[in-house]
Amino acid sequence: MTGREIDYTAVYRASPNAVALLSPKFVYEDVNEAYLRVAGRRRDQLIGRHVFDVFPDNPDNPEDPDTSGVGSLRASLERVVESGERDAMALQRYDVELPGSPGRWEERYWAIINVPVRGPGGGVALIVHRVEEVTELVRATRGRDDRERSQxxxxxxxxxxxxxxxxxxxxxxxxxxxxxxxxxxxxxxxxxxxxxxxxxxxxxxxxxxxxxxxxxxxxxxxxxxxxxxxxxxxxxxxxxxxxxxxxxxxxxxxxxxxxxxxxxxxxxxxxxxxxxxxxxxxxxxxxxxxxxxxxxxxxxxxxxxxxxxxxxxxxxxxxxxxxxxxxxxxxxxxxxxxxxxxxxxxxxxxxxxxxxxxxxxxxxxxxxxxxxxxxxxxxxxxxxxxxxxxxxxxxxxxxxxxxxxxxxxxxx
Structure with missing residues (x-):
């Protein structure tokens, strides 16, 4: 050990992984810079707001409503709060409304992991919400499958x-x-x-x-x-x-x-x-x-x-x-x-x-x-x-x- 004190707040801010800290009520408590980049939002547009108010479901999404982005993410967050265990979600389609363009949606795909942080009393005090955008990978894979089918x-x-x-x-x-x-x-x-x-x-x-x-x-x-x-x-x-x-x-x-x-x-x-x-x-x-x-x-x-x-x-x-x-x-x-x-x-x-x-x-x-x-x-x-x-x-x-x-x- 060097004895140096590590500034974990600075490490969190600089992390290349997009991470948000959510309350057990799914309200944004903090976000790092990588999360702001993939979300396409400013910090003041997120902190203190409910995650599903910021990112609602796409009403024009042709997917089954039971497997919508909002429904799947809400179920995962609730499992974390109730069980106190991490939850790695399956690949999700979760469309994002374009900033400044109400009603215009962009098709996006995400790999999401939700991890609980326990408080002094043992209950879940925070949820570490880590997201990775894989939209381009999905599109590339889809194109490869199409090429194989057309051989x-x-x-x-x-x-x-x-x-x-x-x-x-x-x-x-x-x-x-x-x-x-x-x-x-x-x-x-x-x-x-x-x-x-x-x-x-x-x-x-x-x-x-x-x-x-x-x-x-x-x-x-x-x-x-x-x-x-x-x-x-x-x-x-x-x-x-x-x-x-x-x-x-x-x-x-x-x-x-x-x-x-x-x-x-x-x-x-x-x-x-x-x-x-x-x-x-x-x-x-x-x-x-x-x-x-x-x-x-x-x-x-x-x-x-x-x-x-x-x-x-x-x-x-x-x-x-x-x-x-x-x-x-x-x-x-x-x-x-x-x-x-x-x-x-x-x-x-x-x-x-x-x-x-x-x-x-x-x-x-x-x-x-x-x-x-x-x-x-x-x-x-x-x-x-x-x-x-x-x-x-x-x-x-x-x-x-x-x-x-x-x-x-x-x-x-």
Whole structure:
């Protein structure tokens, strides 16, 4: 022993661990500098205040209320006071309201240990409340798990990309014959659908008036195991061979992803990761629907694309707009996309399309959607081939098509 007296208050203040001292009533008695940093609060905002007044529960937290941050922490603190024993909590999601921004919450994850300090009478006089923020670790782990789950899809996408690289090289060498190449691309990339499970389907493609015969829109129908089919449409910004090359890569990649994905959202998750490595795929949009005749239901997910329309036999029209998300590659940090499942009546018609069918310059998109739903209701008795022709005739402008259009109509 050196005989030197240690200033434990100074040690507490300088400790790199974030520690607060709470009363048995869960009121802040003291906090160190590390705690102030992770809490994002000043000392005067904490001392003398109840911990759950400073950090209430997030009312928008989708977690079960029984496992909320407040409920779990309160239970731990009560156990410490009652038992006089330390309590190490399981990893907690405990959102924090941003200082100076009421109603705005930040998702945070914490590792927490609560330790009792006994007073002269033997009872709990203080609670040492040590917290460690692990939000970044949780996010990194979540990202790693997502990568592991997508290994099968990534391998398939890589194989498809290798095949398409040779197509792209040939396109560049054939620049002097752009029109002939465009015609060949249109036949190869957008073939007529094969019959599947006895269900009728019609597809149409119309390029912009001033573009080559192929542009950046695509459609695809993929047979899946059982009585299921994946159908998609998509849109790449731009016209001509450059847009066609990107369209071909994305269409093939999505076709591959749909064959191994559990649903449309997962197939778009994979396509979004792939699109980030494809020049010209920025802001591309797509919508995917998985149709299941064994359950008379369809599941869909949209990446910034206009909503599909479901036409019932009675003429009612439902726009499928409850599972929308930003375009492919729009987020710097990818997040799982939403998907929604809806039932359908036998004999209904599902219509997927690109924005050239409904959008007009200087006009709100709701006007175009109203034209579409009105045309569908009028022609509810038409078969898919007839309906596809009627929609193009009624909805495309008569003075020239300014944007290419892809259209798929399926009898359910």
């Amino acid at each position: 099968v899809m990534q391998a398939e996408l890589y194989s498809r990309a290798q095949e398409l690289q040779e197509v792209n090289r040939r396109l560049r060498r054939a620049h002097a014959r752009e029109r002939e190449v465009a015609l060949a691309l249109q036949d190869a990339m957008l073939p007529a659908p094969r019959p599947f499970a006895g269900h009728q389907a019609a597809v149409r493609y119309r390029p912009a008036t001033e573009a080559l015969n192929v542009c950046g829109d695509w459609y695809d129908l993929v047979d899946l195991p059982g009585e299921r089919v994946a159908v998609s449409v998509g849109d790449v910004v731009g016209h001509g061979l450059a847009a066609a090359c990107v369209m071909g890569q994305l269409r093939s990649a999505l076709s591959a992803a749909s064959r191994v994905a559990t649903g449309p959202a997962q197939s778009l998750d994979a396509l979004g990761l792939y699109a980030r490595s494809v020049d010209g795929a920025e802001s591309a949009t797509s919508v995917v629907a998985f149709l299941d005749w064994s359950t008379s239901s369809l599941t869909y997910s949209s990446a910034g694309h206009p909503p599909p329309a479901l036409l019932a036999p009675d003429g009612s029209v439902r726009l499928l707009d409850q599972a929308t998300d930003p375009p492919l590659g729009a987020r710097l940090v990818p997040e799982p996309r939403p998907e929604t499942t809806v039932p359908f009546t036998s004999g209904s018609l599902l219509v997927l399309y690109t924005d050239g069918l409904i959008e007009r310059r200087g006009e709100d998109i709701d006007a175009g959607l109203a034209r579409l739903t009105g045309s569908l209701a009028r022609h509810r008795d038409a078969d898919p081939e007839e309906l596809a022709d009627l929609l193009l005739a009624e909805l495309l402008p008569s003075d020239g098509i300014v944007d290419d259009t892809a259209l798929v109509v399926i009898r359910l």
